[in-house]
Amino acid sequence: MKPSTGHTPPKWANRLLEWYxxxxxxxxxxxxxxxxxxxxxxxxxxxxxxxxxxxDVLKFMRPYTIRKLEILNNLTTIVMFKNYFxxxxxxxxxxxxxxxxxxxxxxVSMSVCLLAISFLVEIDSYDRxxxxxxxxxxxxxxxxxxxxxxxxxxxxxILAGKLIQEQVPGIKASVIMHRGFSGDAKxxxxxxxxxxxxxxxxxxxxxxxxxxxxxxxxxxxxxHSIVLTDETAEKLFKGQDPMGQTFQVGNEETPYQxxxxxxxxxHHSHLRFQSLVSFATYEEKRKENPEExxxxxxxxxxxxxxxxxxxxxxSQEDIEARLVPxxxxxxxxxxxxxxxxxxxxMLAIVAGENLSNQIGMSMGPEGTWIIVxxxxxxxxxxxxxxxxxxxxxxxxxxxxxxxxxxVGATRGQxxxxxxxxxxxxxxxxxxxxxxxxxxxxxxxxxxDPDIQQMLLLENSPKVFxxxxxxxxxxxxxxxxxxxxxxxxxxAVSVLKDASNTKLFSKVNMRKVLIVTQFxxxxxxxxxxxxxxxxxxxxxxxxxxxxxxxxxxIWLQGNDIDQMANAFASVPEVSQISRSAMITSVxxxxxxxxxxxxxxxSTDLTYNFIDEHYLPLMGNRFLAGSNFESRQLQERxxxxxxxxxxxxxxxxxxxxxxxxxxxxxxxxxxxxxKLRIIGVVEDFQYATIQESIESFGFRYAPDRLEMLNLKxxxxxxxxxxxxxxxxxxxLDQVHPFEATFYDEEIQRTYAEHSILFTIVGFLAFLxxxxxxxxxxxxxxxxxxxRLKEISIRxxxxxxxxxxxxxxxxxFMWLLIISAAIAVPAAYFLFDSVILADAVNxxxxxxxxxxxxxxxxxxxxxxxxxTQTWKAAKSNPAQTLRSE
Amino acid sequence: MKGTNLGEFEEVVLLTIAALTDEAYSVxxxxxxDRVTERKVKLGVVHxxxxxxxxxxxxxxxxxxxxxxRGGRRKRFFIVTHAGKVALTKVKAQRxxxxxxxxxxxLKIA
Numbered sequence: 001m002k003p004s005t006g007h008t009p010p011k012w013a014n015r016l017l018e019w020y021x022x023x024x025x026x027x028x029x030x031x032x033x034x035x036x037x038x039x040x041x042x043x044x045x046x047x048x049x050x051x052x053x054x055x056d057v058l059k060f061m062r063p064y065t066i067r068k069l070e071i072l073n074n075l076t077t078i079v080m081f082k083n084y085f086x087x088x089x090x091x092x093x094x095x096x097x098x099x100x101x102x103x104x105x106x107x108v109s110m111s112v113c114l115l116a117i118s119f120l121v122e123i124d125s126y127d128r129x130x131x132x133x134x135x136x137x138x139x140x141x142x143x144x145x146x147x148x149x150x151x152x153x154x155x156x157x158i159l160a161g162k163l164i165q166e167q168v169p170g171i172k173a174s175v176i177m178h179r180g181f182s183g184d185a186k187x188x189x190x191x192x193x194x195x196x197x198x199x200x201x202x203x204x205x206x207x208x209x210x211x212x213x214x215x216x217x218x219x220x221x222x223x224h225s226i227v228l229t230d231e232t233a234e235k236l237f238k239g240q241d242p243m244g245q246t247f248q249v250g251n252e253e254t255p256y257q258x259x260x261x262x263x264x265x266x267h268h269s270h271l272r273f274q275s276l277v278s279f280a281t282y283e284e285k286r287k288e289n290p291e292e293x294x295x296x297x298x299x300x301x302x303x304x305x306x307x308x309x310x311x312x313x314x315s316q317e318d319i320e321a322r323l324v325p326x327x328x329x330x331x332x333x334x335x336x337x338x339x340x341x342x343x344x345x346m347l348a349i350v351a352g353e354n355l356s357n358q359i360g361m362s363m364g365p366e367g368t369w370i371i372v373x374x375x376x377x378x379x380x381x382x383x384x385x386x387x388x389x390x391x392x393x394x395x396x397x398x399x400x401x402x403x404x405x406x407v408g409a410t411r412g413q414x415x416x417x418x419x420x421x422x423x424x425x426x427x428x429x430x431x432x433x434x435x436x437x438x439x440x441x442x443x444x445x446x447x448d449p450d451i452q453q454m455l456l457l458e459n460s461p462k463v464f465x466x467x468x469x470x471x472x473x474x475x476x477x478x479x480x481x482x483x484x485x486x487x488x489x490x491a492v493s494v495l496k497d498a499s500n501t502k503l504f505s506k507v508n509m510r511k512v513l514i515v516t517q518f519x520x521x522x523x524x525x526x527x528x529x530x531x532x533x534x535x536x537x538x539x540x541x542x543x544x545x546x547x548x549x550x551x552x553i554w555l556q557g558n559d560i561d562q563m564a565n566a567f568a569s570v571p572e573v574s575q576i577s578r579s580a581m582i583t584s585v586x587x588x589x590x591x592x593x594x595x596x597x598x599x600x601s602t603d604l605t606y607n608f609i610d611e612h613y614l615p616l617m618g619n620r621f622l623a624g625s626n627f628e629s630r631q632l633q634e635r636x637x638x639x640x641x642x643x644x645x646x647x648x649x650x651x652x653x654x655x656x657x658x659x660x661x662x663x664x665x666x667x668x669x670x671x672x673k674l675r676i677i678g679v680v681e682d683f684q685y686a687t688i689q690e691s692i693e694s695f696g697f698r699y700a701p702d703r704l705e706m707l708n709l710k711x712x713x714x715x716x717x718x719x720x721x722x723x724x725x726x727x728x729x730l731d732q733v734h735p736f737e738a739t740f741y742d743e744e745i746q747r748t749y750a751e752h753s754i755l756f757t758i759v760g761f762l763a764f765l766x767x768x769x770x771x772x773x774x775x776x777x778x779x780x781x782x783x784x785r786l787k788e789i790s791i792r793x794x795x796x797x798x799x800x801x802x803x804x805x806x807x808x809x810f811m812w813l814l815i816i817s818a819a820i821a822v823p824a825a826y827f828l829f830d831s832v833i834l835a836d837a838v839n840x841x842x843x844x845x846x847x848x849x850x851x852x853x854x855x856x857x858x859x860x861x862x863x864x865t866q867t868w869k870a871a872k873s874n875p876a877q878t879l880r881s882e
Numbered sequence: 883m884k885g886t887n888l889g890e891f892e893e894v895v896l897l898t899i900a901a902l903t904d905e906a907y908s909v910x911x912x913x914x915x916d917r918v919t920e921r922k923v924k925l926g927v928v929h930x931x932x933x934x935x936x937x938x939x940x941x942x943x944x945x946x947x948x949x950x951x952r953g954g955r956r957k958r959f960f961i962v963t964h965a966g967k968v969a970l971t972k973v974k975a976q977r978x979x980x981x982x983x984x985x986x987x988x989l990k991i992a
Contacts, residue, residue: 009953025933028945031955032908032925038951059926064933 007046009037009053017057022067029060080413081420088421091397092428098393099425101776102386105769106429109375109382110474111436112765115444116375117466118457123368126268126350126361130208132309135172136346137316139164139306140355144338154305154355154362159298160326160341161306168322170314173205177305179359181277183250184557184733185236191733192236194249196226196275197359198282206309207271213243214260223280227260232274256281267456270349270360298330298339305359307346316343361454374762377520381766383478384513385773386422390482391510392780401486402494414487422479423472430471447754514777514810515817517770518855522821523828524763525851528756530829530843535752537688537841539745543584544683546618547741551709551723552582556734560704566726567709572719575710577612580703582741583685585748591665593694595649602648604664605685606696608703614640614680616710623654624678627699639664640678640697642685648694654679664696674698687748689837708741763851771858774810778866781806790875799871806867807860814859818852888940888969894919895931896940896970899960907946907957908932932960940966 017030033056040049092099127133139160144150161176182195203209204216211219212230219227233242246255256277265272286295294300310319320342327340344352354364401414409417445452555563564576581587593604611627627638639662643654651657657679663671674696682692713719720738727736746753782789789802797805826843834840888896898914899906908929915923935941942963945956962970 027955028908028958029929031952031957032929034953034955035909035951036925056925060929062926062930064930 013057084417105382107432109378110433114437137343155357157301172309173202174308200279210263219260220278225259225278226256227276229264386478405491418483423475426475518817521766526825528760529847531756538749550741553738572713577616578610578704580608594663620681638677639674642695645694688839691838775862778863782870790878802871
């Protein structure tokens with residue numbers, strides 16, 4: 001072939017030749033044909049040359065050129081399967097200890113993996129029940145103030161939804177939603193709280209929720225139309241026909257009419273709601289005050305959601321390209337804030353990027369990653385055991401391989417045999433793992449209420465299929481290395497002298513595997529202990545005020561004075577105060593605060609309280625005094641600040657600050673000037689990871705939504721019952737909801753305790769697995785070196801020195817593991833996980849080395865007992881039996 | 883093993899291999915037969931014969947160096963084995979004997 005002419009023989013003919021021709025004849029025949037092709041090219045032109053080439057390829061299909069049918073080979077493999085299966089079972093049964101170690105290790109780690117698999121399958125199944133689910137998108141927003149880093153939101157503005165509906169082509173249907181419909185549904189005396197989402201009329205075109213009654217096209221078009229889920233309808237109307245029924249909600253005058261009944265959203269829907277209210281209802285309410293237009297502005301993007309279904313052939317990029325001009329046009333109007341809309345596929349909502357203001361279920365991508373990574377580590381550890389022990393034992397299997405090869409087994413067949421053996425082990429392990437899976441599943445679901453809401457972890461045939469595929473894959477991967485290694489052995493050298501083969505050259509690799517195993521185990525155990533310490537630290541942290549025996553009660557719309565009086569009659573309640581929210585658990589209200597310089601402002605976090613709050617909580621005053629009891633409807637005029645406010649604005653000492661005015665936001669009468677009447681010591685109002693900034697207590701009796709009760713009792717249960725009775729005396733509709741402050745704080749830091757539980761459990765698993773592996777290696781070493789030990793003993797070695805001799809190598813591996821794991825874990829926590837936390841427990845010597853000591857103890861125990869047994873054996877017997 | 887008889891075309895091919903010495907590979911063999919006997923021989927036929935000769939043990943083959951020609955594929959060079967040489971000599975001896983038996987050698991081509 002002359003490259004200059006650029007003509008080549010037809011590729012397909014070439015491939016045909018390669019396919020049918022015997023490998024040993026192929027090369028020169030192909031060369032010959034090429035040579036003729038070049039000749040023909042020169043004499044007869046490219047067309048003829050190509051035809052001739054094809055003809056030649058076809059003509060050369062003769063008995064002696066065609067390769068032997070490979071089916072014959074495969075047939076033997078199939079026949080041999082039975083044999084492999086049988087030998088594998090025998091080998092498993094013969095080496096009971098090794099098989100048990102492998103099966104237990106694999107079963108334990110696989111059970112965790114099964115959990116992870118059903119978790120992943122379930123997360124993936126979210127929202128797939130919608131028709132064309134992959135064509136449904138949600139509008140997400142990015143919000144950027146000046147040049148700060150933008151933050152991302154799942155919510156968007158109503159304006160964006162309207163502009164998209166008007167201006168963007170390629171959308172089959174879209175829906176604008178506004179959350180926050182809630183109130184007490186009243187049917188005469190019968191009251192049931194309901195909540196729901198406001199949505200435009202195309203809701204049932206975008207989503208495939210099942211409407212049982214009513215017209216999907218018109219059900220949500222009129223104001224004050226409501227579509228109930230079957231569950232809610234049953235709650236409200238108890239067996240009556242709900243269609244066309246009306247009821248009032250809260251204090252609204254116009255009643256709502258039921259225009260449809262739909263099936264409750266399935267569990268695997270990120271959107272969950274009790275009812276749908278027509279968006280027209282919300283619009284009507286807003287339009288009552290025509291001057292107020294903020295609700296429809298570009299920057300009101302906090303509680304509205306836009307979903308759309310794209311037409312076939314329209315892509316996310318097409319729509320996003322259309323969004324750019326809309327964004328630009330709207331952003332021109334604002335000089336400080338840039339808000340950009342873009343799309344997010346609905347299927348990526350549940351485990352996708354972290355967005356603020358989510359509607360419904362979502363968990364962010366981290367959970368998935370953590371689970372995948374952690375479980376892979378555990379299964380890796382068990383896989384290493386298998387690989388390691390199999391290689392160590394391969395000396396015994398080498399003869400078998402030799403005989404098989406002599407009889408005519410190919411390398412592929414030997415390979416298959418060992419892979420099958422590993423797969424059988426892993427399938428047996430799967431059976432145990434499946435049982436264990438049922439034990440750990442409820443534990444996992446009970447870790448956190450959120451997990452319970454999110455997941456069912458039901459068994460479906462699909463999940464089951466994945467389990468089996470997974471087991472086969474694990475078997476293949478675990479058996480791959482030993483199988484390759486054993487199939488490579490040469491029959492002659494193995495049969496002549498087994499010990500002569502390079503079996504022991506794999507010693508280094510085995511060492512690497514053991515070190516990896518123990519390093520991972522150590523990192524797990526250290527992580528668990530650090531997490532535990534962080535959790536304990538967070539709970540014991542001195543917040544600067546006293547949360548002990550304080551019971552917080554949400555009023556849920558009840559009259560605060562009545563409730564307070566009702567609770568005051570319970571003798572165990574020693575003090576009652578009122579507040580707008582509770583601090584230190586991650587919630588916050590904030591507003592801008594300024595001092596004398598009007599251009600210098602910062603965020604003030606605040607809480608509304610009454611005059612009893614500070615004494616009850618025990619906040620310490622540095623100067624000034626508490627609020628005085630005053631009546632409602634006065635203009636707010638005073639504030640109690642923390643030290644940070646004084647520092648931030650250089651107001652001077654606490655004493656000097658008294659009587660000074662700060663401006664906190666605005667009210668209807670202009671800037672809100674508040675006089676500082678007291679200064680309290682800084683306290684940790686945010687979670688402990690955050691630093692303390694400016695904080696103020698404000699006095700506004702109409703903004704208080706919860707009661708704080710100081711309880712003095714020895715019998716908590718009885719007191720709670722009394723309180724509940726008091727609550728029920730005033731409100732039969734809403735269940736009594738009260739939490740102790742300390743519990744609330746515990747819940748805030750629950751992630752630490754959940755992580756501790758998970759990581760601790762995994763640490764336990766990996767350590768057990770690694771210890772099992774070590775045990776196997778110990779037994780093996782002691783067995784193979786029994787003769788050496790006996791000779792040494794005969795020559796006068798003491799038992800102690802023999803144990804040292806045998807255990808030394810393993811202990812070195814453990815030391816190396818510790819040398820890698822301790823700095824790695826320290827770095828991981830110090831510079832990555834806890835890097836941003838302001839208050840954190842220091843990672844101490846104990847956390848870092850307790851795990852190391854445990855591992856060393858376990859390692860020494862397993863290796864020590866085995867070597868001790870070997871060292872104790874009677875040399876006369878071992879040597880005589882030769 | 884097939885009979886050690888040499889067919890007529892096999893003999894021609896074997897002789898050509900011997901004649902070409904170091905340059906005996908399939909295409910060259912075809913060309914040479916073409917030139918000497920003025921017969922149009924197909925590669926397919928020659929290839930099959932070469933394969934048969936190798937099976938009978940009259941020739942052995944080895945792959946040459948890779949070149950840029952032939953799409954980078956190596957040539958397979960054929961060498962007459964001892965058995966091949968014996969066979970050829972035997973055939974020649976038989977022919978010679980027959981020749982010598984012709985009493986009055988008078989086969990002039992008219």
